[in-house]
Amino acid sequence: MSHRRLPSLSALRAFEAAARHESAKQAAQELSVTATAISHQVRGLEEALGITLFLRKPRQLELTPQGRELQQVLETAFDSISQAVERMSAAPTRQSVTLSTTPAIAARWLLPWVCMLRDSHPGIDLRIHATHEPVALDGVTADLAIRYGDGHWPGLVAEKLLDNTFIPTCSPRLGLHDIAQLPLHPLIHFRPQGAVSAPLNWSIWQKHAQVPGLDVNAGLVFSDETHAISAAIGEQGVALMSRQLIEDELMEGRLVQPFGPELTGKSFFLVYPESRQHDPSIIAIRDWVRVVPGGLCTLSR
Known part of the structure; x- marks a missing residue:
């Protein structure tokens, strides 16, 4: 990617506000600075670009054609930035975790109690992968699983459930x-x-x-x-x-x-990678599985 040639962002922000209000004084009030500071930023921007952005009249700033063009570009760009920041600020951070298990355990023990996990960890989106086949716990196909076997899987923590x-x-x-x-x-x-x-x-x-x-x-x-x-x-x-x-x-x-x-x-075990045994999302699912009523809550630990 080529290097972006950009003037001072502070100067661009001062110019955009002054152009929108057609007033250095009102721009200064919006940005909580002095009108002198706005004028200084705009003049510095004009010198950096080598163009005139405003025709300065006694009580009004009038945009030149080049100033109007720059103002329109900046307005669109700043609106996009503002909307993106609002979306990121408003949306809570969410974590998706995939638990692989047999269809029967998924349907009969886990699904009726997903509400418990949602109440205690609202930021976690649980995805249940129902299959009899063992799948890779690579963080893509699944993160952890309930498996039927002897409890010995290299590289995995295996906690006996029942x-x-x-x-x-x-x-x-x-x-x-x-x-x-x-x-x-x-x-x-x-x-x-x-x-x-x-x-x-x-x-x-x-x-x-x-x-x-x-x-x-x-x-x-x-x-x-x-x-x-x-x-x-x-x-x-x-x-x-x-x-x-x-x-x-x-x-x-x-x-x-x-x-x-x-x-x-053979017994059922909750398994997950040794490398993720301190992962907060793994711990949250593990603790939820341990206390699910109607079956898993009474299992050996």
Whole structure:
């Protein structure tokens, strides 16, 4: 970029005010200086430019054609600067933070309590990235995430949020109580697309339960946990779900655990880059996740 050739900005401001008011006295009042100072600034500007800007009359300053041209340019420029400063002064500083998590955790635990984060940190705009695939926590795709795994991710701080206990669950209207009756009901499967490590499934459960006649490959298959839960509530079969994920349905009686065994799966962790562990925005989201009611508030820390 070439160097800008500009005269004194103070002189330009004094000239613009004098030209607008057609009076050195009124310009002086606006800028809180003396009329003599205005006249001195304008004369200095004329000498620097080598042109005459005003025809000086006893009680009025009259712009020359060159002065009129400069006045119009400066008026537009100063108006633009003034509007930009007003916009920046009026707009609060905002910080966007992206949290990546599974669709079920996003919908069932986080979204109902975004208002808590908004009340405590109104300057933070939370963006929830719902996916089963692990994404880069590079500050572009996401800043932090809730991940399912063993808690070991190089370069990331991993804070344990909750354990996962998987249980058979169904609508109480199915009247299912005896594990021997399970083969008479459809199985509901959750198979997330793109997940690096899937949760426990019916095949693993059957190795512990050893239910005669149970076909672990048959039944309804969903790629979204919330759909699998809805199918179970709707009496479409028996699902193997994380108890922590369906606590509300169990307490309200919309779902029941008819029998065991229960299986322990990998835990969920809040993860973020070690390099950002002191970042105020990361700390704000971390503290919010820790106290979200209806699930995460009761999790281990």
